[in-house]
Amino acid sequence: MKSTIVLSARFLALASMLAPVMGGTYSRTQNIVGSGFYNAFQFQAIADPTHGRVNYVNMATAQSQNLTFASGNTFIMRADAHTVISDSSSTGRSSVRLMSNSAFSTHVAVFDIQHMPQGCGTWPAVWEVGPNWPSGGEVDIVEGVNDQGTNQVTLHTSPGCTMPSSRTQTGTSLQLNCDTSVNSNAGCGVRLGPAASYGPTFNSDGGGWYALERTNSFINVWFWSRGATNVPSDVRAGGTSVNTANWGTPSANFPNTSCNLSKFFAANNIIINLTFCGDFAGAVYPQSGCPSTCTSYVDQNPTAFANAYFQFNSINVYT
Numbered sequence: 354m355k356s357t358i359v360l361s362a363r364f365l366a367l368a369s370m371l372a373p374v375m376g377g378t379y380s381r382t383q384n385i386v387g388s389g390f391y392n393a394f395q396f397q398a399i400a401d402p403t404h405g406r407v408n409y410v411n412m413a414t415a416q417s418q419n420l421t422f423a424s425g426n427t428f429i430m431r432a433d434a435h436t437v438i439s440d441s442s443s444t445g446r447s448s449v450r451l452m453s454n455s456a457f458s459t460h461v462a463v464f465d466i467q468h469m470p471q472g473c474g475t476w477p478a479v480w481e482v483g484p485n486w487p488s489g490g491e492v493d494i495v496e497g498v499n500d501q502g503t504n505q506v507t508l509h510t511s512p513g514c515t516m517p518s519s520r521t522q523t524g525t526s527l528q529l530n531c532d533t534s535v536n537s538n539a540g541c542g543v544r545l546g547p548a549a550s551y552g553p554t555f556n557s558d559g560g561g562w563y564a565l566e567r568t569n570s571f572i573n574v575w576f577w578s579r580g581a582t583n584v585p586s587d588v589r590a591g592g593t594s595v596n597t598a599n600w601g602t603p604s605a606n607f608p609n610t611s612c613n614l615s616k617f618f619a620a621n622n623i624i625i626n627l628t629f630c631g632d633f634a635g636a637v638y639p640q641s642g643c644p645s646t647c648t649s650y651v652d653q654n655p656t657a658f659a660n661a662y663f664q665f666n667s668i669n670v671y672t
Contacts, residue, residue, distance in 0.1 A: 463591065555578075
């Protein structure tokens with residue numbers, strides 16, 4: 354009898370070690386609101402690595418051209434909506450790319466977004482990325498193009514990280530291999546179901562919340578529309594702590610079943626950017642129902658980008 358009890362205890366202990374951790378409590382370490390964005394992020398005035406028709410500007414230029422603006426609890430970043438771009442320009446439409454000063458491993462990040470960029474040719478994104486891409490990993494939290502469809506959440510890694518076809522999430526799995534060298538760097542994506550998760554519908558609904566939880570056991574992403582009845586109270590409040598165990602089934606789930614997340618993901622910085630055309634929006638532009646060609650449309654129609662802006666209420670990071 355004693356040996357049976359001992360074996361049972363050992364089995365339960367082993368089972369508890371193998372069971373995935375599905376949520377926990379985290380304390381807030383960063384509350385980024387309004388003008389706080391200028392302190393928490395650096396402006397990356399760099400050539401677009403995704404080959405977009407964009408001119409990323411520095412902070413001084415962004416402020417002088419009113420491409421970024423902070424007031425109270427609001428931070429806006431947007432593209433130039435006034436200038437016709439010359440065909441001979443080697444860059445493109447002026448816009449903004451931000452990178453957080455801090456990098457994060459195990460953490461939760463909650464993005465309270467009131468409005469995201471929309472319009473033909475646009476390619477907005479909120480994501481996290483590590484050093485020496487792709488070896489440090491990439492998590493795309495908000496991403497879409499040309500006002501098409503719903504949001505897509507995607508991992509991009511070096512070779513050796515794959516996802517199971519069946520997992521606990523409300524979204525739909527796409528390619529299962531996260532390797533950037535496979536399928537033109539499509540990554541292992543999950544397409545979200547609600548139309549309100551991206552673009553014009555997201556904006557007309559007053560935006561909403563995106564949340565990421567990253568651990569060595571899993572990476573989860575949730576989305577809640579502004580008017581949804583199931584928004585967790587700690588998400589809506591944006592307070593000093595969150596308990597992800599109470600958040601329900603994630604929109605996208607990436608377990609460590611066949612991907613050693615601690616190996617493929619280093620400490621990641623948060624990136625927020627708006628580019629145009631490029632490797633994604635430009636590649637699918639002919640099938641988008643948008644007019645002309647992507648580059649010509651972006652160059653010649655500045656007023657079409659009056660709604661090409663992010664409006665953040667806050668970003669809260671918990672560790």
